[in-house]
Amino acid sequence: MKHAPRLSEQSHDIQGMLKSGFGSLTTSCFRLLTIRDEALAKAWLAELLDTGLIVSAKQVGKPKQEKQEKKKENEKATKPLDAVVAIGFTYSGLAKLGCRETSDHPFPTPFRSGMGSELRARLLRDDDRQWSWTDREGPGGGEVVHILLAEWKARGAVSRLPEIKSSAFSVIEVGEDSDFFDGDGKLREPFGFRDGLAQPVIRGLRDEDGETLRAARDEAGDLYGDRLVEPGEFILGYRNEYDELTFCPNVEGWTSANGRFTLNGSYLAVRQFEQDVTAFRAFEMANADFFAANGVSAGEKLMGRRKNGLPLSWKGDPTVPAPDSAADAFRYRVDDADGFMCPKGAHVRRSNPRDSLGIDVQSSIKSSKLHRLLRRGRPYRESSGRQGIFFIACNADLERQFEFIHQRWLQNRRFGTLESQDDPVVGSQPCPKTFTIPGLASGREVSLQHFTQTLGGGYFFLPGIAALRFIARA
């Protein structure tokens, strides 16, 4: 038996993306690498580590105001980050780079099996996959990738990534320098909705944020606790919502006394969605009467939020912007049990049912916290005109978090008491399909077609900084 690590002492080893979505770095690019030459790949990885682009959670922390002032007095203020990178590996990628799991602490079955496998396609209810990339050979086809390289940059900043040589990797690039931030610095996805709201707050990891955290807590009021989730739900090796230490797999040759290979890491469930903006706009136009009668568009009903990010049950003036934390402080059971405001089958209500599915409010919130995702994806736009979301969800238990949400909530055609209706935005049910918008006396049904298409997906492991160095040397 060993002592569990303290999160506060480990932030130097946790990749920065677990702490921040890098909202100040407005352009992004995601690269999917397939290793051609292991030695060259390791050399490139070592070079990447030397650039300092892979930042730790400690580096992205905003120091408290007092500390900041003291710092200014004593030394030059540190230069703000203008580019950061995060890197994750598929199971086959780790194997390719020489990491062999130990027999006592192997990787969890979903990660080893891979999102691309035939079994996971069935478990995730992905009908008729036509994928261009994946993490493992499967029914959807597509290139098997080994590494995910996510890069966030300030607008106009030059990439400092080491050259990715074709002799080392083949590369799929998603959204070179995509920038979906509006003038107010708010992220909007291609359908025009505010994105990145409803994020869980990792207990203990944002404590250093000082004023920002206090403001978020004040704005959310009594419901702030609904967002607060134990670190073990996202970072391996820490206490989770069950007060249990999250399982840490290990690899052969890893000798650190600090913990196992996967300590301070996380699993990334990644999916590339293409969004059919034309179809979505056409749907909204076809249901323009709905907006006239109800003050919210049919598209907002599908999504379950207003386009400016406010909840559909918002009691104030919906045209006046509100802080993100306040906009995320709502529940369903008391104010909207029948789904008159946010339909029961709407995308955000399925993704995070909050207090609506259990026997009472407290048990529902407790249960919902077992199925939270930390989203770090961004919208992308390609030169071909294709646009969509590159979805990245950080979680510590793929089965309990990503797969449960995807299988039981999003793709479930019998979610709650619904009949033959999956998620209106990312569901894979054959079209035409219907979506019920509850209302008085009884609701109405609208006919839908697919607004999104999944182009690829895979499970990646986001290692800690020390583990990254180990991989580069392995």
Added chain:
Amino acid sequence: MLEIVRQQMICIVAPGWAGGAELPKPLHDGLNAVLRDVAVVHFASIGLLPALTGDPDPQPSLVLELAVEEGFRPYDLLYRLVYHPGGAMWALFGSMIAPNVAEPTAQHKQQLLDKLMSWHSIADGGFVGARDRSVRQIAMEKDLLDQTRIEARKLKPKYGNDRTAFALALSRWAYANPDFGWAATAAPRSYWRGKGAGIGAKLAYPVAAIVLWFALLGIVWALPRAFNWFFGEPGRVGKAIEHAVTKTTECLFTMSWHGLLAFAVIAFLVWLFLVPLPAQFVSWRRWLNSVQQELDRPTETLSSLATYVGGWVIGVPLLLAVAACAIAYTLAPLAYALAPVYMHDVIEPKLPKLTGLQITLIAVVAIAAVLAIGALFYRLNRYFTGLSEKFFHPLEDDVPRAQQIHPSVERCEAELVDGTQHMFSLTELRGPQWWSAWCIRVALRIVTFAGRVFFTQGWLGNAPGIHFGHWHIIDGGRRFLFCSNYDGNFGGYLDDFINGAAVGTTLAWRWTELHPREPALAGQPGVAKPRSFPPTRFVVFRGVKCELKFKSYARDSMLPHLYHFDACNRTVDQINLATGLRDALFGERNGKNDDLIMRAIET
């Protein structure tokens, strides 16, 4: 009453399976046909149990699990299955009765029926979710729901926003439709779930039992007197009998009301400490919460140590003292009856002479002292948080090979992803096995009773989505089989157990362990390393709350199914909704029913 529930869930364990790990397609079809024709089976599954450790016959056993409607005796059910003209049961089990006989004679069928009766076991305990309805009822109510939705689409333009008129129109349509004549009577439900046994009735049963007991004592006490009244003064023997009866009944009467009073006082104290006092005093509420948390999920900090030590040093002696007082008070009349002189001369002088006011004051002071101790511990916990974290830094609990799922089990889960999920879990009873079996049976009877009488809304505790969950002690008390049909996926199901039915699940599984075992056949899961059920505290706490250990234990105990039958493929929510719609359409016209109809048609 429990027998009715237990008979709904049957397992047939047939030793010596010589077939493969897959059933041929014609057999699948044949089984589907017979189960549909019989029309009383909700779910059926077939799996293979690995041979017992040390068994000279290495062949696996075939297990057939049946979940059936209420009110069927196993013999009646098996008779219908065996004598079905399709002959699927012979195709499945025939080789174990008379190898190489394709067409069984009447004698063969009788042999098969006898064998199945000898192999079958009704559940040692189980829970029935929403399936107190018959298969036919579920199917017909689904049809009513579907047809009502179709009709609602037609009527919507006409009635628009008028809820009352809309609901009335749908109700009229349903009444006028000859296809739904059956629905005019209220939906049949089992007694405890229907309107027959509300909370008043549930309370009335124990009250009636107590009243009857006192009435019985009164009658027995009056019998000799009635005899005397009829037949005059009795002789010596008669007087002796009268004296004995009078003394005994009076003693029993006094003991009974003493016991009742003791029970009432204890119930009042439990209520006082768990309901009004936590509501009134924040420190007591938080202390109780921290105790609950420590019992379920020890943090191994100072708080954990305080709770554990406090539990043993204060809690257990206090509870034992209260129990001893209650028992002494209850049995005191017996002691006075048997040894009155000793009680008067020896015991009574030792007892303090207190007035009612003094006793009340002592009780108030004791309660205040308990609250103060709770508050003190709570303050200590808060005050020493930093210190305790330093001294009692949590230790990493190593759980080897966690989060591993056998591919055959995952394949089964994937196969049923659009329907009701199913699981088989096989564990061994902990030694001494007779003791474990006895404990498990007691625990399961309690769970079954609670499920039957109290959890009547289809939820077991806070765990939703269970259609049938049942436990069987098999192989002469050596192994423990758990079968379940549920909505959702297996991981979520285990989460529901952890969060919603932790005490019952811990009680059911805590006397089991996993022994190394070979796979039943190639491609099926085995167990490589032995392990115990996760550690428990004070019998019912912790256990399943150890997420990693419990999930790993449950996952490794699982076996895949070779065949699965689901008569209706409806979720618990859908079943409840359809029954609710039926009662609303054909019930009184009021706002509640109108709203239920509106909500039902829009989903």
